[in-house]
Amino acid sequence: MQDLSDDYANGAHIAGADGFPPRWQAASAAFRAGLGDRAQCDLPYGPGARHRFDLFLPETAPRGLLVFVHGGYWMAFGREGWSHLAAGALARGWACAMPSYTLAPEARISDMVQEVAAACTAAAARLPDLPLVVTGHSAGGHLSARMACDDIALPGLRRVVPISPLADLAPLMQTGMNATLRLDAAECARQSPARLTPRPGIAAHVHVGGQERPAFLWQARLLSERWACPWSVAPGRHHFDVIDALADPASDLCGVLFGTA
Numbered sequence: 001m002q003d004l005s006d007d008y009a010n011g012a013h014i015a016g017a018d019g020f021p022p023r024w025q026a027a028s029a030a031f032r033a034g035l036g037d038r039a040q041c042d043l044p045y046g047p048g049a050r051h052r053f054d055l056f057l058p059e060t061a062p063r064g065l066l067v068f069v070h071g072g073y074w075m076a077f078g079r080e081g082w083s084h085l086a087a088g089a090l091a092r093g094w095a096c097a098m099p100s101y102t103l104a105p106e107a108r109i110s111d112m113v114q115e116v117a118a119a120c121t122a123a124a125a126r127l128p129d130l131p132l133v134v135t136g137h138s139a140g141g142h143l144s145a146r147m148a149c150d151d152i153a154l155p156g157l158r159r160v161v162p163i164s165p166l167a168d169l170a171p172l173m174q175t176g177m178n179a180t181l182r183l184d185a186a187e188c189a190r191q192s193p194a195r196l197t198p199r200p201g202i203a204a205h206v207h208v209g210g211q212e213r214p215a216f217l218w219q220a221r222l223l224s225e226r227w228a229c230p231w232s233v234a235p236g237r238h239h240f241d242v243i244d245a246l247a248d249p250a251s252d253l254c255g256v257l258f259g260t261a
Contacts (some may be wrong), residue, residue, distance in 0.1 A: 004174040007215040008073075010138075010239040020240045021081065028083035032056075036089075039083075045099065045122035046115065053119050054079050055126065056086045062095040064131040065121050065156075066257060068246070070255035071138030071164075074112060075104050075180055084247055091249035092258050094224025095130075097123035101143075105180050107167070109142075109191050113152075116143045120154050132156040133257055137243050145223060148202045159203040161257050164216050164239055167194035167223035171215065194219075194226045204229040205256050209237030215223035232256065 009118030011017035014090060026203075032054075040055040066089045070077050079098040086096035099119035101112045124132050132154060141162035146152065148160040155206045169188040170179055198204060208220035210233045224231035232252065234242050245251035 002175060003175055003176075004171050004215070005176045007213060008172065008175055008177070010213060010216075013213060014238050014240055017240065020209055021077075024081045024084070028081055031084040031087065043126075045119045048102055048115075050078065050100040050102050051115065051118070052079070053097050053123055054083065055123060056083065056090060056096045056098075056207065057249060058090045058093050058095060060093060062127060062130060062156075063093040064133065064258070065124060065127050066094050066096045066097070067123055067132065067134045067144075068096060068098050069116055069140035070098070070100075071140045072103075073177055073181075074109055074139045075177070082243075085243060087247040088245070088249045089257070091245070094133075094258060095127055099123070105182065108182060108187065112113070112143060112173065113146045113191060117147060117152050117154065120147060120157075124155050130156060130199040131158045133159045133161065135161040135163060135246075135257060136165075137163045138239065142167065142169070142191075143203070144195065145204070146191065146196075148198045148204055149157030149193060149196040150199040150209045151196070153199070157199075157202055159205070159257070159259075161205050161207060161253075162193075162220075162223065163207045163218060163253075164212060164242055165193070165206065165223060167219045168192045194222050198227050198229075206231040206241070206254065207253055208233055209239060209242035210235045211238040212242070213239065217235070 038057040078100040087097040101115040145162040245253035
């Protein structure tokens with residue numbers, strides 16, 4: 001069986017990759033501090049240690065709720081490193097929630113899907129009767145896409161925008177990561193958005209960086225074809241900086257998220 005580990009190795013092909021996580025952490029901490037009481041952090045959505053989300057509020061009554069699900073191949077990171085990416089949503093008058101979820105190997109991907117659904121439900125309950133948009137990056141792109149599938153019903157969900165998503169999990173069984181993820185054929189079939197049907201009435205748009213690994217371009221295109229939804233490619237963006245556009249309210253990505261593109 002062919003080893004596909006390098007196909008999905010992002011940092012190895014990005015100059016200065018090691019510098020991105022500390023910059024994300026620093027920017028996020030500064031962002032939270034600057035919001036004052038508009039940053040409601042460490043809110044529970046379940047009994048587990050990582051069943052927590054942060055909620056960031058705009059200056060005026062929110063027009064809607066954006067949920068951002070972080071990446072890290074289901075094995076790394078947490079909500080604390082991405083707070084700054086809520087800036088675009090807040091500038092457009094939307095609230096933004098960012099959940100953590102239990103990571104592998106403690107949890108399987110099937111478990112994480114249910115946790116993210118619970119987090120979205122809990123966040124939406126704090127801001128009832130508002131439209132809900134779910135986005136996420138990489139593994140979070142997978143989890144955000146799963147929120148639109150017809151086996152999950154989230155109140156108020158209008159749109160999902162998976163960013164650089166992993167839409168078909170089967171290739172990951174041929175990587176070294178699977179020693180931790182423990183994917184098998186049955187779970188891939190149940191949890192791959194590209195093999196599932198989106199719930200009627202939920203719009204979808206797939207976004208990916210133009211300089212990403214060919215495997216991620218393929219994954220994004222596959223989901224757009226299977227779901228018959230638009231996809232967009234950000235020129236010159238790689239896997240680690242494609243998400244920067246979330247912080248810019250004037251970006252094309254924010255236009256897609258909030259209905260102006």
